[in-house]
Amino acid sequence: MQKTAQQLDLEIQQERINYRMKSIKKTFVVMSGKGGVGKTTVAVNLAYALALKGNQVGILDVDIHGPNIAKMLGIEDKLVQQFREHSIQPVMVRENLKAVSIALLGLDPSEPIIWRGPAKAGVIRQFLGDVEWGELDYLIVDCPPGTGDEPLSVCQLIPDLTGVIIVTTPQEVAILDAKKSIFFARKINVAVAGIIENMSGFCCPHCCKEINLFKKGGGQKLALEQRVPFLGAIPVNIDFVTRGDMGTPFVSMDGNDPSAQAFSVIVTILEANVESHCEKHSFKK
Numbered sequence: 001m002q003k004t005a006q007q008l009d010l011e012i013q014q015e016r017i018n019y020r021m022k023s024i025k026k027t028f029v030v031m032s033g034k035g036g037v038g039k040t041t042v043a044v045n046l047a048y049a050l051a052l053k054g055n056q057v058g059i060l061d062v063d064i065h066g067p068n069i070a071k072m073l074g075i076e077d078k079l080v081q082q083f084r085e086h087s088i089q090p091v092m093v094r095e096n097l098k099a100v101s102i103a104l105l106g107l108d109p110s111e112p113i114i115w116r117g118p119a120k121a122g123v124i125r126q127f128l129g130d131v132e133w134g135e136l137d138y139l140i141v142d143c144p145p146g147t148g149d150e151p152l153s154v155c156q157l158i159p160d161l162t163g164v165i166i167v168t169t170p171q172e173v174a175i176l177d178a179k180k181s182i183f184f185a186r187k188i189n190v191a192v193a194g195i196i197e198n199m200s201g202f203c204c205p206h207c208c209k210e211i212n213l214f215k216k217g218g219g220q221k222l223a224l225e226q227r228v229p230f231l232g233a234i235p236v237n238i239d240f241v242t243r244g245d246m247g248t249p250f251v252s253m254d255g256n257d258p259s260a261q262a263f264s265v266i267v268t269i270l271e272a273n274v275e276s277h278c279e280k281h282s283f284k285k
Helices: 005-021 039-052 117-130 149-157 172-187 218-226 240-246 258-280
Strands: 024-031 057-061 081-084 087-089 091-094 097-101 136-142 163-168 192-203 230-236
Touching (some): 005 024, 039 091, 039 258, 087 117, 163 218, 192 218, 230 258
Parallel strands (some): 024 136, 057 097, 057 136, 192 230
């Protein structure tokens, strides 16, 4: 049976995606079962922490309706460049960190993007197939919450995806939805690279007493239950909001900060797990 023009176009796009991904050593998709767990904060600081260790890193924002990476990296006044067809140049955040987001296309940030699934999938294909990242050690893909069009498109389009990183907060309602993300990954045969428990405890700035605002340990318990890696817990930091609005990832500010230290540990564990996975295929699917 003769292929349609649309089928041929999709095959050509997939070939471009396969070609682009060959230059990227490891690709992680950051997702969450529900909103409000700090997934984008984690994705941004994870990418920045990997770059601080000397890696070549890219971060791709596929949250079409609520793209926040540009704001949180302080680059919302910059634009990606397209010099020719199928050639998109990412924005340089720092020497070894590049970013792409729909927020960097020059659209009015106050205007909502009202698209159905096929249009969103088309933009994701274009980002994956047309962005000239160059040689990268890591590509971090930030998805919107849930298990819908965007994470499904990304996970199915990227060949040899290293794994998904699931962000949750400790309370049961978030854990319930995080478990759905694990099952999502298993159903589409993608490895779960690990769980990060965000907003895990809070140290009072006045008396230094730890307060468990959203409980504590739920993410670690879920990881043990589902036999997936637990990457670490990040305590609540009162500077999160300020630094996010300023476009300054908190891992770049103070190496003695408990949250920044937690990210350093997470990156170390993630890199060790990746090497172990490469040697022993140890990520759980």
